[in-house]
Amino acid sequence: MNEDPAKLSLSNFLAGETDDPLQAPPSFTNWMRVGAWAANLYEPELVATADARTTISYGGQPKSVINLCSYNYLGLANHPEVIAAAHEALRTHGLGACGSPMLSGMTDLHRELERRVAQFLQREDAMIFNSGFGGALGTIAGLLRKTDVAILDNRSHLSLRDGAVLSRCRTEKFEHNDPASLDTALARQQGRRQLVIVEGIYSMEGDFGNLPELLAVADSHGAKVFIDEAHSMLACGEHGRGAAERFGVQDHFPLVYGTFSKAFGALGGFVAGSKETLQYLRFYAHPYVYSCALPPVVIAAILKALEIGIRKPELRTQLWENADYFHAQLGGLGIDTGASTTYIMPIVIGDRERMYRLGHELRRRGLWVAPVDYPAVPQHRICFRACVTAKHTRADLDEALNILEDTLVPTALQNA
Ligand SMILES: Cc1ncc(COP(=O)(O)O)c(C=O)c1O
Known part of the structure; x- marks a missing residue:
């Protein structure tokens, strides 16, 4: 590759340049050297x-x-009460959960957090993932099937797009926040189960998902809508229930997904919804079944962060x-x-x-x-x-x- 390094980007190094898949492409290594500054x-x-x-x-x-770099939107990552709760859990539960939630990593604190999140979001149940990325990916891949279509905003987070790819469903994009473009995408994919995937706040653009208009379009096609409230949960809406609460459309989303890594100041993801759907998802979301549960110390901190987010x-x-x-x-x-x-x-x-x-x-x-x-x-x-x-x-x-x-x-x- 002889191009001017200033004109290259990460999208230029996806081809295998050598016969060793474990070696970085030499052109990438050179590009990084030239652009180290x-x-x-x-x-x-x-x-x-x-x-x-x-x-x-x-x-x-x-x-x-x-x-101006951190997602610590409410300042809870270093709130004294949160730190104290984490200290206490470290004393009572030790460091790691030491197992998948399905087998041995589910503690009383994890169960308590499930209950509190479900109650907070006025849902029947909630489940907790050890990362936000894994939660989004696992939920989408765990629910969509090969014959389905995921209809994604073209600014969707990679965790959602990767989830759709992993499910092997068909994917379709619509122009960012554009109801007309969503309408066209839905019409193009008629006859299949369709899931429209939107976000409460888009993490690069910093704009709200255009929820009422997009929901109306999805509704007119009989399509369900999934919302990622990673950046909006606890920080938007009168009670902190996210962008859906802010727009008064919470009831239109059968499932709500969010993360604990932003306004909660911790780590992890969650999805809340009906007992039946979550009972199914607990067995089909691979990042849930096949990965260790969050450390109890983190769960205790999140419980306290949620309490403060509600109280203040x-x-x-x-x-x-x-x-x-x-x-x-x-x-x-x-x-x-x-x-x-x-x-x-x-x-x-x-x-x-x-x-x-x-x-x-x-x-x-x-x-x-x-x-x-x-x-x-x-x-x-x-x-x-x-x-x-x-x-x-x-x-x-x-x-x-x-x-x-x-x-x-x-x-x-x-x-x-
Ligand atoms: C919209 C969105 N969804 C999911 C995630 C993944 O969350 P986490 O960083 O908690 O893994 C992010 C992360 O920034 C995000 O912006």
């Missing part, structure tokens, strides 16, 4: 808690930063106030945040090399945002992703805005 923005080492201000390692040195709606109020403020200020600076209307905001740069250059400059100045490159987003939408949390103070946000203005705005003008 950019790639070293990835996998930064966090050397403190995922708090609004934290410390990462940058250039081999501890660097104090404003954190003011955390959601604070999160949304911060998000609205940050949006308005970014807009005032002329920074493109695409379709975002939530606490997840892409800061669109559009040019890969410039994005990585600016990414270093932002870190040097003490602002931590995540680089998002193609193919995670379209080439012309290459961006930073900023996540605002309830724990950011106005001073944190203003300092972040000053850094963004000093770093991005003059560059934008120079390039205009």
